[in-house]
Amino acid sequence: MPYVNIKVTDEGVTAEQKRQLIEGVTELLERVLNKPRYATSVVIDEVATDNWGVGGESVTALRNKERNSGQR
Amino acid sequence: MPYVNIKVTDEGVTAEQKRQLIEGVTELLERVLNKPRYATSVVIDEVATDNWGVGGESVTALRNKERNSGQR
Amino acid sequence: MPYVNIKVTDEGVTAEQKRQLIEGVTELLERVLNKPRYATSVVIDEVATDNWGVGGESVTALRNKERNSGQR
Amino acid sequence: MPYVNIKVTDEGVTAEQKRQLIEGVTELLERVLNKPRYATSVVIDEVATDNWGVGGESVTALRNKERNSGQR
Amino acid sequence: MPYVNIKVTDEGVTAEQKRQLIEGVTELLERVLNKPRYATSVVIDEVATDNWGVGGESVTALRNKERNSGQR
Amino acid sequence: MPYVNIKVTDEGVTAEQKRQLIEGVTELLERVLNKPRYATSVVIDEVATDNWGVGGESVTALRNKERNSGQR
Numbered sequence: 001m002p003y004v005n006i007k008v009t010d011e012g013v014t015a016e017q018k019r020q021l022i023e024g025v026t027e028l029l030e031r032v033l034n035k036p037r038y039a040t041s042v043v044i045d046e047v048a049t050d051n052w053g054v055g056g057e058s059v060t061a062l063r064n065k066e067r068n069s070g071q072r
Numbered sequence: 073m074p075y076v077n078i079k080v081t082d083e084g085v086t087a088e089q090k091r092q093l094i095e096g097v098t099e100l101l102e103r104v105l106n107k108p109r110y111a112t113s114v115v116i117d118e119v120a121t122d123n124w125g126v127g128g129e130s131v132t133a134l135r136n137k138e139r140n141s142g143q144r
Numbered sequence: 145m146p147y148v149n150i151k152v153t154d155e156g157v158t159a160e161q162k163r164q165l166i167e168g169v170t171e172l173l174e175r176v177l178n179k180p181r182y183a184t185s186v187v188i189d190e191v192a193t194d195n196w197g198v199g200g201e202s203v204t205a206l207r208n209k210e211r212n213s214g215q216r
Numbered sequence: 217m218p219y220v221n222i223k224v225t226d227e228g229v230t231a232e233q234k235r236q237l238i239e240g241v242t243e244l245l246e247r248v249l250n251k252p253r254y255a256t257s258v259v260i261d262e263v264a265t266d267n268w269g270v271g272g273e274s275v276t277a278l279r280n281k282e283r284n285s286g287q288r
Numbered sequence: 289m290p291y292v293n294i295k296v297t298d299e300g301v302t303a304e305q306k307r308q309l310i311e312g313v314t315e316l317l318e319r320v321l322n323k324p325r326y327a328t329s330v331v332i333d334e335v336a337t338d339n340w341g342v343g344g345e346s347v348t349a350l351r352n353k354e355r356n357s358g359q360r
Numbered sequence: 361m362p363y364v365n366i367k368v369t370d371e372g373v374t375a376e377q378k379r380q381l382i383e384g385v386t387e388l389l390e391r392v393l394n395k396p397r398y399a400t401s402v403v404i405d406e407v408a409t410d411n412w413g414v415g416g417e418s419v420t421a422l423r424n425k426e427r428n429s430g431q432r
Contacts, residue, residue: 001414003147003185003367007331008393015122015132020392022125028384032377034367037354041147041185042125043079050303053310053330054361075219075257080177087338087348093343100168104161105152110216113219113257114341115295128145129194134154151259159410159420166413186366186413194231197238197258204231217342223291224321236320244312248305249296266375269382269402272289276375286418291363291401329363329401 002029002040009059010046018044074101074112081131082118089118146173146184147165153203161186218256225275226262234260259281290317290328297347298334306332362389362400369419370406378404 004025022042029035049059066072076097094114101107121131138144148169166186173179193203210216220241238258245251265275282288292313310330316325337347354360365386382402389395409419426432 001185001369001412001419003187005205005365006386006389007363007365008389008395009361013393015130017392018122018125019130019133021388022087022130024388024392025385026125026128028381028388029366029368032380032384033373035368038127040125040127041145043119044123044125045119046123047331047333050306051332051334052361053306053314053328054333055328056311056314057328058303058307058310059361061307073153073196073203073257075259077149078173079147079149080173080179083145085177087346088339089176090338091346091349093172094346095344096172096176097169098341098344100165100172101150101152104164104168105157107152110343112341112343115219115335116339116341117335118269118339124145131145134149158374159418162410162413163418163421166418169414170413170416182415184415188411188413189407190239190411191259191261194234195261195262196258197234197256199246199256200239200242202231202238205235206234208406217297217340217347219295221293221295222317223293224317224323225289229321233320237316240316240320241313244309244316245294245296248308248312249301251296263403263405266378266404267404268289269378269386269400269404271398271400272383272386274375274379274382275289277379289401291403329361331363 002033002035004029004040004042005045006042007045007047009049009052011049013044013046074105074107076101076112076114077117078114079117079119081121081124083121085116085118146177146179148173148184148186149189151189151191153193153196154182155193157188157190217252218249218258220245220258222258222259222263223263225265225268227265229248230261290321290323292317292328292330293333294330295333295335297337297340299337301332301334362393362395363418364389364400364402365405366402367405367407369409369412371409373406 025041025042026037029040052059097114098112101112124131169186170181170184173184196203241258242256245256268275313330314328317328340347385402386397386400389400412419
């Protein structure tokens with residue numbers, strides 16, 4: 001029954017990382033809420049950095065600032 | 073007013089099938105809740121099989137198992 | 145696998161109507177996309193009319209206008 | 217057509233504030249994307265502070281810390 | 289804390305328009321609900337016109353009708 | 361940045377369990393995608409069992425069947 005939606009920016013999430021996220025969320029719901037594994041659905045949405053804003057700026061702009069300031 | 077979001081895996085849903093889903097949901101809300109057709113919005117999200125997990129595994133992995141066992 | 149979210153205003157949807165919406169969506173996905181019934185999840189969200197806006201006005205305001213003009 | 221979902225914590229959002237959010241989003245989509253007012257739907261979800269986590273803590277816990285430290 | 293999801297059809301929204309939508313929503317939540325700018329997340333989903341239905345028809349079909357009747 | 365929405369039925373999830381879900385998801389995103397804790401938002405939606413359907417039936421109906429057959 002549980003349905004979990006994970007939204008992250010599309011900054012290179014690998015198939016293996018997606019597998020770990022799916023397994024991790026399924027295990028967490030089993031451990032905490034005793035939900036049977038077969039019942040848990042997980043959907044991962046990868047959002048373009050132009051399409052995600054934080055603090056009024058797009059993640060694209062934030063990443064550029066980080067690169068320009070050597071943080072990334 | 074009704075807003076309906078249909079999430080399915082991106083396994084080849086055709087434009088015609090999308091048309092039938094949109095018509096079917098609109099008709100259902102008209103029939104059951106007497107919602108006028110013009111008011112119903114339907115959005116179909118097609119999710120990559122790597123990005124959808126069931127029972128702790130990605131649909132990609134599940135489909136591979138089905139193919140290997142001849143179920144698909 | 146399919147996950148369907150139906151958002152409607154909380155204007156007295158009965159348990160029977162919810163049952164019909166759940167059955168109708170499940171049947172539609174089986175008919176159109178050949179999805180097995182057991183795989184389809186449907187979640188119905190009922191939204192307060194103050195919390196739903198159309199054309200810049202809340203549904204509460206729209207309903208009041210309808211009542212005042214005798215449409216409802 | 218545009219559908220906008222605003223999720224905030226249920227910390228006393230008034231009907232008037234909801235009205236302003238609905239109007240503000242509708243005006244923004246008209247101004248920026250030339251979407252006709254009648255086409256824009258806005259749904260506001262108010263989430264209990266136990267049910268919203270940031271940085272690994274619930275907003276309930278964060279608010280208690282803010283009160284204890286005199287920030288709120 | 290606020291999370292705002294804007295769904296529009298993928299009909300050529302530019303990076304600059306996305307920037308204005310992100311800024312506009314962030315400013316609106318700051319003005320109306322006094323939410324600090326850093327706390328507001330905005331995600332813009334662009335939906336294929338085949339995948340969005342209104343009044344039982346896909347936006348693709350509606351746009352074709354508009355073009356054929358000279359409205360667009 | 362990550363935004364995670366967990367939908368479960370409203371069958372008595374405690375504040376402590378919500379805390380564990382929030383912490384568990386935040387830790388998972390930090391471990392798998394190296395996302396800083398402060399950036400992760402988690403929202404838990406509790407859905408009435410009349411409003412959640414699986415296999416064409418509401419969870420209310422499914423739970424009644426489980427009780428009648430002694431499974432619950």
